Amino acid sequence: MTDTDTSPSKAYAFLLVPGFSTLGFACALDSLSLANHHPSGRKFYRWRLMSETGAPVEAYNGVKVAVDSALAPLERGETLIVCAGENAGQSSSKTILSWLRREARRGGDIGALSSGTYILALAGLIGGKRVTTHWEYKIALAEMLPDVIMEDTIFSADGRIFTSAGGAASMDMMLHRLRDDYGPDLATWVADQMVYTVPRLHSDAQRASLQSRPEVRNPKLLMAMRVMENNIEDPLTPDEIADVVGLSTRQLERLFAKYLSISPKRHYLRIRLEKGRNLLRQTDLSVTDVCVACGFKSLSHFSKSYRANYGIPPGLEASDGKVLWSDRSVKV
Template sequence: MPPEATTPKAYAFLLIPGYSQLGFACALEALSLANLHPSGQVFYTWRLISETGDPVAAYNGVTTEVDVALPALGRHETLVVCAGHDADHNSTRPILNWIRREVRKGMDFGALSSGTYTLALAGLLSGKRVTTHWEYRDTLTEILPDVSIENSLYSVDGRIFTTAGGAASMDMMLHRIRDDYGTDLATWVADQMVYTDPRGPAHGQRLSRRTRPDLAHGKLGVALQIMENNLEDPLRPDEIADAVAISTRQLERLFAKHLGMSPKRHYLHLRLEKARGLLRQTTLSVTDICVVCGFQSLSHFSKSYRGTFGLSPGQEKRGTRDIWPDRR
């Protein structure tokens, strides 16, 4: 049973334009359902915040009314930064300054999805262990070398918590409810959500990897992991084959059977995907991106990129906003 009635724990959700409505809804719903427990106890309160106090549109266009514009928070409140698409552009200078000022009070604080970006922009993640949506992981890894970017559903490091967003927000909130009030209440909330198998932080983010046992296990799975771990300094196919204790010909047959391409071609695709993320999400130069993605020359990088995506790296970069623009 939940503990005897105490002062409700307070949350403050900062909604940044373009935020993930799914991630926000999953987090808030967990707290809301806790308050419906038959004990009648109010376990949580919350308020919704935006930069101006105006309603905020999620990336899908649905607008949410908020309670207040960047207020002074109490040390007892827990701040949750909710972001999604264009977190770089929408994490404005007033928002970053406000977050820095408020978290100095010593409160717990965290982020849903690319809200981790916002915390990074505010300079709050140095030396920390965090996670974010898998699409942003490579970029954060490159621009935050002193931060451990985990490939996990959620991560907790001291008073900082981060999550991959989406349904993972529900897992993280169930974890926090359990820590706050015990397993019984967390289980009751999960049952109300018809969520019969809450996941731990180490659970993988991408179902597409887990539903292909031929890719996740065995020699091919090891070879794929070796490639992903060595994008900046690519290994030759024979080196990969040696590492998984098979011949180069056997490696080529595995890739042809399960992926329909050669190891070399797949490796190139992984490096180009990483390059595209960095071009779209950072201010790293094309030359720097060429190097960190394992290309020996700009001409080879540009030719490969154009052949795969239909435009040059420079065109890709000019067609997207920088992640570190001057803040308004």
């Protein structure tokens, strides 16, 4: 271990935001807790839990977690981790965002689990940074903050900012931090206690690759799907997609029918509508702006397609009380 046995414990503060993911939070906290059960008897870490008011916080699954205090100043050298999940924007009050900006100026490390990255963005803390978040929030962040470098990885670190996709990825990120803090022996011991024999690297992707899905192992089909995902704002025609992948339009249609039981046009539409749904739920973009971002030439076509796919018009998908993106940036 890199530190001496007499060095003080490293301090963490977890900010629990309503709707947070219990899995991501538990994986992060237990990594610290297990380290303190090392046979050496040393207490490597200490931590405290916070909420905006000091009241228990309800997670996305209905579980309520008691905290130690309301928002309070961080100690010198204390690391903050923002734990979020569903409805991160609605749960990010002006009080929370102001507190985050103020604490960021103290100079400590600031982390985020899952959509906690979204909250750091609302507070103006990640401009120009390499970050990651749960894949459902990636589109919204990339759309609203073009200067942020979005990484499709399980966790990321850039200077004082470290972020995780949440879920089990929180464990990978914390094991990485344990290794940096105290060396590989402690991190390996904790991983063994978790029965987690092969911790992942930060560069690992969040979702199973297309190649791993048995229904889409055809290389031409994979290529066509990637072309669609990379051309949403300015969608290509079926003829253009077929030309890119080296097939005739009829061959492309047969390929999608055989492996996915859907037409290329319908699959493309679903991808564009999924992006639209994420943007409506997670940003303050207007329905018209989302329509354009998803490559629809008319609002009526977008609304009709959206209603047919999701059962409600896009205007009702956008939730009330969203927090506007901050134009105030805090250098971290």
